[in-house]
Amino acid sequence: YDKVVTVGFLLRFDPRFNMIKQRLDNGELGDIIHLYCRRNSPITGPKRYIGASDLSMHVMIHDIDYINWYMDSEPVKVIAKSRSVLLKEYGMNDVIYAIVTYENGAIAYLEACWVLPENSPTIIDDKLELVGTKGVAYVDSCDHGVRFVSEKGVSYPDSSHWYYTNGEVSGDLAEEVMAFINNVANNTKSIITPKEAYDSLRVVDAIERSIAEGKEVSL
Incomplete structure (x- = not known):
């Protein structure tokens, strides 16, 4: 393609998830046997954009992208279950569990929930465990490495996605925004290709079809 285009998969720019890809590529972790991830957050998020998006498209797709990136193999089957309680009146899911099987036999298990209490001390509670034939990789960013206790209660402020250091956005x-600006300025390609974005959408579609049909579906 001859256009400058990017897709907002911000975890590609998170050093923790990027380091895992580097170690997969250099063979340190071997071949992926299975992967587990979760991404849970307070209900304040979905309440802001009721009807604009749903859990699989807004939240799970970020994990799907880096999982596809790690696997370097086509997703072939998906089975998923969901439940809607607190967001039922808006036609949105509270929680989704999904199992994605890849062409190379590897399995990814995804969990996403966005109805944690509004006073949850963390903005995002996400975890990753990747088991390979030569090693294991973990990400646990529930508390983002910093915690405060004050009159306002306990809080774990964001230190990964959008925060300020010395008055500058970090x-x-x-990083994602700056990368795109550099792509435009230098007429270079984004690290995220349209094909990769399309493949993530294919998995989201399969998750929604599996939920609706109540069975495993093929991509």
């Missing part, structure tokens, strides 16, 4: 969201 984090993977800022």
Whole structure:
């Protein structure tokens, strides 16, 4: 393609997830046997954009992108279950569990929930465990490495996506924006291709079809 285009998969710019890809590529972790991830957050998020998007498209797709990136193999089957309680009146899912099987036999298990209490101390509670034939990789960013206790209660402020250091915006969201600006300025290609974005959407579609049909579906 001859256009400058990018897709907002910010975890590609998160050093933790990027380091895992580097170690997969250099063979340190071997071949992926299975992967587990979760991405849970307070209900304040979906309440802001009721009807604009749903859990699989807004949240799970970020994990799907880096999983596809790690696997370097086509997703072939998906089975998923969901439940809607607190967001039922808006026609949105509270929680989704999905299992994605890849052409190379590897399995990815995804969990996403965005109805944690509004006073949850963390903005995002996300975890990753990747088991390979030569090693294991973990990400646990529930508390983002910093915690405060004050009259306002306990809080774990964001130190990954969008925060300020010495008055300047930092984090993977800022890196993502700057990367696109550099692509435009230098007429270079984004690290995220349209094909990769399309493949992530294919998995989201399969998750939604599996939920609706109540069975495993093929891509």
